[in-house]
Amino acid sequence: MPPLPTPSPPRSPQKSPPAEKPPPTRDRSGPGRPLLTPGAWYSTRELAVLLRVDPSTLRRWRTSRPPRGPAFVSFSARTVMYASADIEAWLNARRTAPDQND
Structure with missing residues (x-):
């Protein structure tokens, strides 16, 4: 009787390639300033990420x-879709600057 084949060692699970890092959502030029690309258009989901609100909030506002x-x-x-120029104008209209004379 021929010898039985030896079982091969268990294979380790294949590693998936490292995930790409998401693009930054904050600009380094100022604290809390969203990163907007001039001339770009943003979906509801993309804008919600930038504003740190739920997409349903944007739908409710709309x-x-x-x-x-x-x-x-x-x-x-x-x-x-939302144009970056419109987003920037909307953000600037809501900007509150502390009084410098205090």
Whole structure:
């Protein structure tokens, strides 16, 4: 009778390639200043990440009457985009600078 083949050693699980680091969501030029690319357009999800709010907050602002939040463009019932210039203008309009005379 021929000898039985020896079992091969157990294989170690294959390692997946290292995940790419997500792009930074904060600009190094100032504390708390969102990183916006001039001329770029942002989806509801992308803008929610930058503003640190839930996407449902942006949807609620958009559908309130009158609409709140940054200006937006509806391409269809399900596709809404925000221009970086509109986001920047909206953020600047809400900026509060402490009084320098105190």
